[in-house]
Amino acid sequence: MSSPLIWARGVVKSFGQTPALRGADVQVTAGEILAVMGPSGSGKSTLLHCLAGIFPPDEGEISFDGQRLDQMDETRRTELRRTAFGFVFQFGQLVPELTAADNVALPLLLGRVRRKAAYQAAGQWLARLGLEDKGDRRTGELSGGEAQRVAVARALAVGPRVLFADEPTGSLDSLTGEKVMDLLTGLAREQGVTMVLVTHDARVAAYADRQVVVRDGRVTALETSGTHGGLR
């Protein structure tokens, strides 16, 4: 196995008196899609936020591409999130008053891409996601599935090395969720983007290359093996 692009060792994170992670270890190889599963309150979303440099851990080490996130200041972590990471959350977290094209172009404009180039890229990404005729629609007027596809376009438009997706189909019906997952994982593989996918849904986790379970703030890797051929 090649060296991991992201790894975490002994990560501890509490919110007040409530522990969320109690010594979590995980690693993600470049280009891999890793599903992080677990029951509600197990700490899986907290783990994603720590790996993405959103939450600094209370204890433990987190590394991305040889850089220690746990030792970075907030300014550097913010820069890394803007340039190297993309995010897709359950409810999209789009700006409803802006158009789909505005939402996709926004992170590019924040990254000082020229306006014309940013909107050109936004249009191309919206087309990749089957939304070529929705660019001038306010995202608040789109269906849930369309809005989530805009969120995927926005996350991928910046050319991230890692995509963090937290329950990306959690607010969608089954068929729409499948379409979003087909697009999300298909494009991530095509672009060679590493993905950390948090989900409680086994059907969503089945799109990943590998699955781990977070239970009581610790990570358990799932084994896969053959079947037993003896006495039946």
Added chain:
Amino acid sequence: MSVPLTLLGLLEREPSHGYDLKRDYDTYFGRGKPLPYGQVYATLARLARDGKAVAGEAEPGGGPDRKRYAITPAGAAEVEAWLAEPSEPEPHLQTVLFAKVVLALMLGHPAEHYLDVQRGAHLRRMRELTEARRAGPLIDTLLADYGLFHLEADLHWIDTTTARLGELAELVRAS
């Protein structure tokens, strides 16, 4: 449900008469479908023939039901391998998984680990079906969906059982 392996698992707790094995099997696994005595003794005879159990001397009272059977090291290894390895992920596995979980708790084996191994096997099969439905025509998609929804139901059962293992362990050990 594998009757031979389940009886062998019950034997691992302690040497037992066929009568005791049938009673425990019916209590935990029978669920309205008691195991016939004939099947119990035929199975025990086969296990003894295959070196997985040994029969003691006939005790006073005579008859096959007065022999006490004990598991052999080969039989214990067979039970351990069965418990530890995931079953082929397919719909309607619950009775086999249920038997494995109860026996693992009775024997003090790591039931949570076994459930994680089974979860991994299920997810591997779900990955294969997800790929098949993505690449194939609509008919393949619908067939894969059928498998995926049933495997998903199994996984819900595995998750719920994992969450209730402590409670189940207390119940099994108290009885």
